[in-house]
Structures are given as C-alpha cells and as structure tokens.
Amino acid sequence: MAKCFRMKCPNCGNVVNVNGTGPCPKCSAPLDVNQPAAIALYRMGNFMGAATGFGLYINNQPFGAIANRETLIIPLPYGTYQMHIVCGMNRRCNDPVITLTPQDPFVCLKVHMKMGFVQNTFILERVDPSTMPQ
Numbered sequence: 543m544a545k546c547f548r549m550k551c552p553n554c555g556n557v558v559n560v561n562g563t564g565p566c567p568k569c570s571a572p573l574d575v576n577q578p579a580a581i582a583l584y585r586m587g588n589f590m591g592a593a594t595g596f597g598l599y600i601n602n603q604p605f606g607a608i609a610n611r612e613t614l615i616i617p618l619p620y621g622t623y624q625m626h627i628v629c630g631m632n633r634r635c636n637d638p639v640i641t642l643t644p645q646d647p648f649v650c651l652k653v654h655m656k657m658g659f660v661q662n663t664f665i666l667e668r669v670d671p672s673t674m675p676q
C-alpha cells in the first residue's frame with residue numbers, strides 16, 4: 543500500500559508529493575507537511591474501467607491524482623474544503639464538504655464508485671481513521 547503526503551505549493555500552485563519538509567521542486571518555496579489538520583483519502587480494489595488515477599479536486603483546485611490502492615494524506619490548515627473526484631467521463635461525485643477544526647482535525651475518506659445506468663458516481667465516504675490501510 544503506497545502512502546504519500548500531497549501538497550499544493552502555496553507560492554506557485556504546483557501539486558507535489560512530499561516527505562517531511564522540502565522545497566517545492568518548481569519554485570523552491572518551503573513546503574511543510576506539519577499542518578494543524580489533514581484529509582486522508584484511500585482507494586481500494588479495482589473499479590471497472592478505472593485502472594488509471596482519479597483526478598482529485600479540492601475547492602475546485604486540481605490536487606493531482608489518486609492511484610488504485612494508494613493512500614493520500616493532504617496536510618491542510620483548518621478550514622472548509624469541498625472534495626471532488628473525476629475519472630474520464632465520470633464526473634459525478636457526492637462532493638462532500640469537510641470542515642477541519644481543532645476539535646476535528648483529521649478526516650479520513652474512502653473512495654467508492656457507485657455504478658449507474660448512464661454514468662457512475664464517485665462516493666467519498668467518511669470513515670474511521672482506524673480502517674485506513676496501513
């Protein structure tokens with residue numbers, strides 16, 4: 543199970559996988575994973591026709607892709623975030639809105655796909671962090 547930290551550079555907007563602290567590879571601005579809060583996403587199993595990465599958006603900003611059997615941890619400041627996932631022609635998603643607060647700083651989301659007649663819908667379901675693959 544691959545696990546990585548994903549951040550958007552606050553300076554140039556580059557989306558990058560980071561380990562610990564490190565400069566943005568594009569503009570060299572410091573990136574610090576030690577944010578007060580985080581959203582984790584994981585994706586299990588194979589979805590029909592979806593072996594490739596799913597595109598992840600937070601507040602309409604692209605945040606890279608999430609691969610099959612990948613766990614992404616996105617360190618973030620406290621705030622409210624709308625999550626959205628797309629894959630090819632599948633652009634429907636339940637678009638959950640997550641609010642990160644000092645009382646609720648870590649939210650774990652499991653990515654499902656609900657099969658539909660015309661198109662499929664992504665479901666981001668909030669789950670207990672203990673269910674996250676290690």
Ligand SMILES: [Zn+2]
Nearest residue numbers: 551554566569
């Ligand atoms: Zn940058």
